[in-house]
Amino acid sequence: SYDPKPYGNLTSIHVWVKNDKGEVVFDAWRNNTEMYYEGEWVTGEKILNGRGGALYYMPEDFEREILWSSNGKFTGMEDIINEFGKGCGFAFFSGHGSPGVWADHLPGIPGNRINSQIVGLTVSQVKPYFPYFSLPFFPMEKLSNENKLPVVVVGGCHNSQFNVSSIPTLLDIFLLLLFGKNMWMNTYGQLVPECWSWYMVKLPGRGAIASIGNTGFGWGWEGEFCTVGAGDGWITSEFFRQYGENGYDILGINYVQTQTSYINHFKEFTLPECWWSPDAGWDWIDEKTVQQWVLLGDPSLKLGGYS
Structure with missing residues (x-):
């Protein structure tokens, strides 16, 4: 049976095939197969291969609310909107994205990516294909955290791609399919008046006071190396380490120190022991990770509030 648990990285799989008479003609087990829910380790409280997730480094007096698909607290947008409405100091999203969407998957991605995707929060639900729209048109407008504004760190592709607007995002898919012209909106025809990260910040009195995320494709390391490998998972969790462990509590200074730490480390x-993509050293992945990681908000902000 499918019964995921947080940090549950060992899975046993039973596969069998029956013929038209109902007889089992193939039967096999694969026991203790390693499976890591990368985004959960990157955001979480435990250490993996010598490096913790973001919450591992945060001060113990911070209240923690963890919404993961593995613990049953993240099943869709309403979960995010309702929890966000309570207010928080920091919000960390680690998953998949586009300029208009942040989403994640059920643990293990059962039934392939399309069938196991959970949409977490979108800028709009207007698109040029059936069913064309869903309500509400602009889900972020439902955020109700009045004057309780967090700093949002988002891990995913393109969430901070700030050069999008309504008409180009709607035309993008048609121009690509009909004329082969790619406008590089990366929105797949969805209406996106402003990117996810900026829409979150620009909401009056709600949303976020600042956001940090990728303008381009985010690179994530898979499997047991998800907390230590190069790219998105490392730099986003490092922001929280710089705050909780090293005491960098001015937003802009923390942001710069996180980038500096990434460069010095990588x-x-x-x-070389990574089974799917050995890392031989500093390369284009590292360069783009630092260059595309953008802060939208006031860099003079004091993290943790003013006493």
């Missing part, structure tokens, strides 16, 4: 880092 200039010397290699991961």
